[in-house]
Amino acid sequence: MTNLEKPSGIQPAENPAEQPSRNVPEAPKLWTPEFEAPSIEAIRRATQGAEREAEDGAERVKAAGAAPEQVEAAQAAGEKRVFGVEQAGQELDTQVLKTKREAVRAGITEAEKAGNEVKVLELEEHIRKLDGAIYRKEKGAEFSQKNQELRTAIKAAEKVGNGSEVLRLEGELRKVERDTAQLKEAAPEKPPRVFDKAQSFDELLGALGTLEGLRGSDNQWYSKEELGGIIDGIRAGRLKPQHLTRAEGLRGKVMELLARERTGRPAEALAETPPPGRVPETPPKELSHKESRNIFQKLTEGSKNLVRNLYERAKFRFVDRARIMFSGALLEHHNKASARLVGRLNEIDGGVQTTEAGLADLNRRMNELKGKYGPLTPDEELKFQKERESHEEKLKAFKKERADATIKIELRNSKKALYETKRDRLCKEANRRISERLKPFEEQMTGLQAVKGKIDDELRAFWEEREPFVAKVKELKARLEDAGFKAERKTLGRLIKEAEANLKASNGYLITRQRERVQIEGRLTRLEEKSSHWREAIQELDRLTGKKPVYHRAPAEPKRVAPRAPEAAQPEAIKKQPQFIPSKYAQAWNKFFGSELPVDAGEFSRDYFHDPAANFSFGALEGSLRRYYSSRAARGKPRLKRQDLEKHLGMLRLFLNK
Amino acid sequence: MATNPQQTNNQVISEAEKLLLDIKQANKRFANRTKSLIKDISHGIRKAEDELQGAERDLEKLEQQSVAEMDAAVLNFLSEE
Numbered sequence: 001m002t003n004l005e006k007p008s009g010i011q012p013a014e015n016p017a018e019q020p021s022r023n024v025p026e027a028p029k030l031w032t033p034e035f036e037a038p039s040i041e042a043i044r045r046a047t048q049g050a051e052r053e054a055e056d057g058a059e060r061v062k063a064a065g066a067a068p069e070q071v072e073a074a075q076a077a078g079e080k081r082v083f084g085v086e087q088a089g090q091e092l093d094t095q096v097l098k099t100k101r102e103a104v105r106a107g108i109t110e111a112e113k114a115g116n117e118v119k120v121l122e123l124e125e126h127i128r129k130l131d132g133a134i135y136r137k138e139k140g141a142e143f144s145q146k147n148q149e150l151r152t153a154i155k156a157a158e159k160v161g162n163g164s165e166v167l168r169l170e171g172e173l174r175k176v177e178r179d180t181a182q183l184k185e186a187a188p189e190k191p192p193r194v195f196d197k198a199q200s201f202d203e204l205l206g207a208l209g210t211l212e213g214l215r216g217s218d219n220q221w222y223s224k225e226e227l228g229g230i231i232d233g234i235r236a237g238r239l240k241p242q243h244l245t246r247a248e249g250l251r252g253k254v255m256e257l258l259a260r261e262r263t264g265r266p267a268e269a270l271a272e273t274p275p276p277g278r279v280p281e282t283p284p285k286e287l288s289h290k291e292s293r294n295i296f297q298k299l300t301e302g303s304k305n306l307v308r309n310l311y312e313r314a315k316f317r318f319v320d321r322a323r324i325m326f327s328g329a330l331l332e333h334h335n336k337a338s339a340r341l342v343g344r345l346n347e348i349d350g351g352v353q354t355t356e357a358g359l360a361d362l363n364r365r366m367n368e369l370k371g372k373y374g375p376l377t378p379d380e381e382l383k384f385q386k387e388r389e390s391h392e393e394k395l396k397a398f399k400k401e402r403a404d405a406t407i408k409i410e411l412r413n414s415k416k417a418l419y420e421t422k423r424d425r426l427c428k429e430a431n432r433r434i435s436e437r438l439k440p441f442e443e444q445m446t447g448l449q450a451v452k453g454k455i456d457d458e459l460r461a462f463w464e465e466r467e468p469f470v471a472k473v474k475e476l477k478a479r480l481e482d483a484g485f486k487a488e489r490k491t492l493g494r495l496i497k498e499a500e501a502n503l504k505a506s507n508g509y510l511i512t513r514q515r516e517r518v519q520i521e522g523r524l525t526r527l528e529e530k531s532s533h534w535r536e537a538i539q540e541l542d543r544l545t546g547k548k549p550v551y552h553r554a555p556a557e558p559k560r561v562a563p564r565a566p567e568a569a570q571p572e573a574i575k576k577q578p579q580f581i582p583s584k585y586a587q588a589w590n591k592f593f594g595s596e597l598p599v600d601a602g603e604f605s606r607d608y609f610h611d612p613a614a615n616f617s618f619g620a621l622e623g624s625l626r627r628y629y630s631s632r633a634a635r636g637k638p639r640l641k642r643q644d645l646e647k648h649l650g651m652l653r654l655f656l657n658k
Numbered sequence: 659m660a661t662n663p664q665q666t667n668n669q670v671i672s673e674a675e676k677l678l679l680d681i682k683q684a685n686k687r688f689a690n691r692t693k694s695l696i697k698d699i700s701h702g703i704r705k706a707e708d709e710l711q712g713a714e715r716d717l718e719k720l721e722q723q724s725v726a727e728m729d730a731a732v733l734n735f736l737s738e739e
Binding site: 287288289291292295296298299303306307310317318321322324325330333334415416419422423426429430433434437438440441444445447448451452454455458459462465466469472473476479485488491492495496498499502503505506509513516517520523524527530531534 | 664667668670671673674675677678680681682684685688689691692695696698699700702703705706707709710713714716717720721724725726727728729730731732733734735736737
């Protein structure tokens with residue numbers, strides 16, 4: 001723009017370097033997407049104004065009856081002004097982008113200092129985009145200026161009638177226009193950088209040799225010799241890549257070439273490998289939420305290690321998270337930090353006491369001196385004055401530090417109180433919502449357990465009802481022999497046979513229902529197991545928050561791996577009272593199944609139990625009866641089939657539990 | 659008073675008939691009652707399974723949300739001011 005007239009209408013753009021604070025918005029500490037260039041509309045308005053002015057000026061010159069050359073000159077001057085305004089606008093825009101870039105660069109430096117790699121990567125992405133935009137603006141301005149110059153030159157060549165020059169210039173103009181169009185259509189994401197083409201360290205060092213040096217993100221100047229030395233150090237493993245500046249993508253290129261040189265792996269893979277001795281910054285995988293992962297990055301190294309330990313075996317569920325929230329390690333961490341602050345407070349108090357004692361000593365010495373030798377000399381006055389000032393400054397510093405430490409302690413304590421309140425609220429709220437959502441299911445399960453109880457009652461009642469029928473049939477069978485007449489005997493025999501068949505059928509009903517009950521039991525158990533995760537959460541949250549359970553059912557029955565039909569049909573009461581005397585058990589067996597497998601009560605008790613009068617569990621008695629059956633089976637052929645033995649054992653258990 | 663054998667036989671047969679009837683009735687009653695109970699409980703279990711499935715879906719969402727909040731609370735507590 002130096003060879004053009006200074007544009008009017010957009011004053012800030014005349015010399016942006018001189019008035020940056022007025023023209024360019026003050027750069028925020030960190031760049032944010034809200035940081036927008038305010039100049040777009042101003043540029044548009046200024047350009048339109050300049051166009052109008054140029055047209056009006058040319059019209060005025062024409063109306064004043066000026067010569068055609070003068071009109072033409074006025075038009076040319078107007079065009080120059082319009083172009084100047086456009087250029088100034090572009091420059092202002094570029095300046096805004098560069099300011100943005102500086103702000104982002106400052107943000108990267110801060111993030112690097114804080115060790116926040118995620119933020120660094122995020123801001124570097126912004127930088128790349130801004131670089132691309134700046135490149136497009138600068139190139140665009142360059143093309144635009146060239147375009148303007150060529151047009152002026154073409155007009156001049158046409159004036160003097162130099163046809164070949166006009167053709168040459170028009171060719172150049174077309175090329176510039178093509179380049180401009182290409183820049184708009186396929187604008188590169190980022191401008192080509194000095195080291196982009198380097199495919200080996202030799203090429204990289206060669207490219208570096210063409211520069212004087214580079215300015216780093218911290219505004220420090222690195223000469224090409226220094227940079228070469230750092231690159232050599234990184235290649236030899238003496239230095240970490242972090243020692244090298246990122247300017248012009250130098251660090252990235254070195255990483256890429258190192259990866260290629262050492263392992264053949266892509267550069268990204270190498271970048272992910274932490275340097276030796278450094279703890280990776282990756283948060284525990286259990287921290288799946290983005291917000292949590294971001295907070296993790298802000299923690300101190302000690303806190304990060306604590307989090308890693310806490311989350312080491314934690315699963316993604318209420319119980320584990322609630323346990324972490326109530327973990328003693330968390331409070332210990334807080335207490336240690338508080339203790340450090342309190343310790344520092346004590347040190348400060350000690351320092352204050354010492355300083356005050358020093359001041360008192362100073363006064364004492366001064367008074368002594370005055371008492372002995374009269375008024376102090378100016379030198380002595382000055383010496384004491386300086387000493388007093390030093391003590392007073394120390395006192396002031398101590399007091400300030402004390403106030404800061406006190407605020408920190410208060411903040412820490414209030415943070416703890418807030419955390420505990422939030423922790424309790426979260427756990428209680430979670431508990432309330434789980435209980436509330438699970439309540440309909442729990443109520444259904446309670447209802448189902450009641451129906452299951454009714455089935456048990458029916459089974460038991462039917463067994464009891466059936467018992468006298470069996471006895472009566474036996475009695476009738478005995479009386480059958482005494483029946484006087486053949487016809488009556490025949491009728492009675494038929495009735496008894498029919499009654500026996502019905503009793504057998506009733507036995508079948510019992511077995512069928514027992515089987516069905518076992519299946520039901522299995523389904524209920526599976527449901528209990530499925531819901532146990534949530535019930536466990538409720539119980540644990542209750543325990544942690546010190547609340548007594550308000551609404552909970554009894555815990556699920558223990559899982560039966562392979563329940564046998566008769567056992568599974570047992571009501572709960574059987575398990576609570578599982579004891580019986582062997583002789584009585586044998587008698588009970590004989591009462592019902594003696595016809596199929598008579599048990600010698602004495603033999604059964606004597607051979608299988610050390611103390612036949614002692615109580616034994618049903619399991620032990622049934623096991624003994626199975627062995628007894630096996631021994632009988634070895635001796636003879638019992639009428640009782642093996643498969644019926646288990647059914648009878650189950651029925652007997654059911655009956656004896658009445 | 660002595661009873662004649664015919665009467666005795668009739669009485670025994672009558673008792674046997676009554677017994678048979680009682681057994682049949684008991685069987686029928688048991689079969690019907692338990693059938694109805696088994697049907698009720700099977701239906702109830704199916705409903706409970708559906709209910710639990712729905713509850714699990716909701717609770718998993720709640721768990722996800724609560725776990726994120728709990729994690730954030732822990733990490734914020736550990737972060738320095």
